[in-house]
Amino acid sequence: MALVISNGMNIFTYSNFYLALAVSLILLSVGSIIVFGLTLGIDFTGGSIMEVQYTESRPSTQDIQARLMDLELGSLQIQPVGEQNVLVRMKDIEENMHQEVLSLLGKEVQELRFESIGPVIGRELTKKTFLITVLSLLVLVSYIAFAFRKVTHPVHPWHWPLASLLALVFDLMVPLGVFALFGKLEGMELSIPVVVALLTVLGYSINNNIVVFDRVRENVFKNKGLGMQEVMNISIKQTLSRNLNTSLCTLFPVLAIFFFGGETLRAFSLVLGVGIVAGLYSSILLSPPFLLKMVDPSTRTQGQH
Structure with a gap:
């Protein structure tokens, strides 16, 4: 499966490797959380x-x-x-x-x-934080399902939110796994600002995915003679510079905060920075190949008739 990003460059030749790498990073992140744990700050423990x-x-x-x-x-x-x-x-x-x-x-x-x-407020914040995170995921996935409901072939309506959900899980778990490691090494604690960073990451992730998916949807209707793989090639090529520029322009200030912003903002900037990188990866190398794998094999290389 080859995805041409620019003339002479195929970065999806190894799309199976990119998918395997994403799954491996999720598993490593889960392992990091289990082994090192997430140290809760006073926002949650009181x-x-x-x-x-x-x-x-x-x-x-x-x-x-x-x-x-x-x-x-x-x-x-x-x-x-x-x-x-x-x-x-x-x-x-x-x-x-x-x-x-x-x-x-x-x-x-x-x-x-x-x-x-106080401990009572800490427990209440814990419950509300969990509820807000779950609701955010549901709202984001529901929005994708609603926005792409009219595309029924070659991609079914439920394919879009499923691919987005995988990207969201990746973008959530990888920062948490890195944070657990830094929590062990540097004593970082999970606090409200860290949760805000995670929710911001989810927003960036879904935005990057929508940019790509929207162009795919547009090109599906414009290029019915092309196979889905080629349509996705064109779409990624058209949106790559936009996603790269947006992510890098956000990442540079976050890195400045991490290195020079002081101890108070260090955990926040760490999670946000790792999440931005993870979101860029998932929007280009994770959700598009996963979406393509769910498409009817007969339409991957042949256009609609």
């Missing part, structure tokens, strides 16, 4: 988080724990950040306890942020 910066030399983790050990802070976690900063995670605390913790950390400390979320 608790308090404080980030401070030492104006002088930063004490060791053991020293900070010793200063706070007499306070009832629940499961206390100390995480050094950069050269001078420290993240302190603890149970949900009141303002008077907040001030006591701050004073025990030392006079040379400058507080950068403090967030506190």
Whole structure:
């Protein structure tokens, strides 16, 4: 199966390999999530988080724990950040306890942020986040089914949303798998901004797929003498530069945020950046070949009569 992107270039000669690679990446991502897990932030578990910066030399983790050990802070976690900063995670605390913790950390400390979320709110956010993600997937797939309902040959109406769903699963699992790995290596936690990044990725993914599928639908009606494979060749060729430019123009600022935006935005930009790359891959090398495989073999190389 060859998909000509430009004169003399066939990148779908190995379309089976691209499909196998996508499935392998999904399985690796699932394995990463199972092995490393997704560390939930206080948005979902409830608790308090404080980030401070030492104006002088930063004490060791053991020293900070010793200063706070007499306070009832629940499961206390100390995480050094950069050269001078420290993240302190603890149970949900009141303002008077907040001030006591701050004073025990030392006079040379400058507080950068403090967030506190109760356990009830954390559980409610968890349920709402799961519901929003599922609803988003259903809405996106339903929209594809509605938008392409009039194309009945050679592609059946249910083929379009099925190919889109595979792309969405790929674009969701790959960033989560990479995030699980970084969570293990760098202590990244799943938070509301990360969920926002994932939902943004789904939006980018479906947009890229719609651009390609819409051109395929248009060319199906314009070129009834061509086989479906050739129609898809033409469609990918016509939309490739648009998808590349859109994805790269978004990716470059995201990379800048990842490297220079500070620790707070690092997890958000990681998920968004990986998702953009995954979305570009799925819109060109995953959903079109998968869609073509579902088409009646007799129409792949021969036009409609």
